[in-house]
Amino acid sequence: MSPSQKRSQQRRGGRRRDPDAATPRGVRRSPGSYPDKSVRVIYVAAEGGRTERDYLRQVEKSYGRGDDEQGVRPFRFHYCDPGHVNGLRPEEAVLQVVAGASSPDDEKWALFDRDSLDNRDAEIPAAMRLAARKGVQVALSHPSFELWLLLHFQHFTSQEDGRDDKVKERLRGHKDAQAFREYDTGSGKRGKGLDDEHGAALHGREHTAVRNARKLVDACPHGGCAARTAATEPIGDAAPEPYGEWTARTGHAPDCDPLRRDPSTDLWRLLVSLGIGTEGSNSKGSTNRRSARDAKKVPHQGGFAQRQKAD
Secondary structure (H helix, E strand, O other): OOOHHHHHHHOOOOOOOHHHHOOOOOOOOOOHHOOOOOOOEEEEHHHHOOOOHHHHHHHHHHHHOOOOOOOOOOOOEOOOOOOOOOOHOOOHHHHHHHHHHOOOOOOOEEEOOHHHHHHOOOOOHHHHHHHHHOOOEEEEEEEEEHHHHHHHOOOOOOOOOOOOOOHHHHHHHHOOHHOOOOOOOHHHHHOOOOHHHHHHHHHOHHHHHHHHHHHHHOOOOOOOOOOHOOOOOOOOOOOOOOOOHHOOOOOOOOOOOHHHHOOEEEEHHHHHOOOOHHHHHOOOOOOOOOOOOOOOEEEEEOOEEEEEEOO
């Protein structure tokens, strides 16, 4: 592009992208550009400006090719980039993924945290009800996404009321998480980004993370939640699910207040839906082979959820 064309573009409102804010390769590729239509595309939006995006890139890099022997489809994440690095509020994340999807029946996930320091307690329940109406699955982390990273290395049950200082401290100090020893202590390599070194530290530990996250569902303060009742299959193109049925997909009871699920994270369901971290898979891409035909309907505090065959 010539200098005059660049100036013309700027006058028309064109914007220059910050190279540090560029979405990782393999995450933003247009789903329509995939020649193999068997590739499963999952649309994702996240409130975080960087960590979640980088994590998705690492998961796709490790497991996105699928596993022919296990009958697991290849997958790609289509990250619905807001175009800035300031992050999104919970409802904004839901609307972002709805706007970025190609059709209403596409698989859609919104990722956001409790994060009590950000004054979003009133927003999270509203965002979850909006997600239910729009057919979007939510991975809520309480207190933060870093809990999911920590669960790859250890169990964590301390109720932090939305504060994640202790979570990050444990993550930085774990003997098997040397890649995270300076995580979120500064800028650049010491910031909140995840590179291949972090990805290597997490790789192969997905089963541990899933197991630990499921334990947190079972230990939810509500008392009526159970990971065995969680659903991991896509919502599909049916009419919007009632909120009680939609939220029961998480394994939490329909009347379980999401703000009181302390600590917890729903990232495990996203991975299990892709066949990652399941029993017997050794995190190598095998699947639990759940489907609407072979799942049982079990009562769950006034609602129903798909029960996993393998607990």
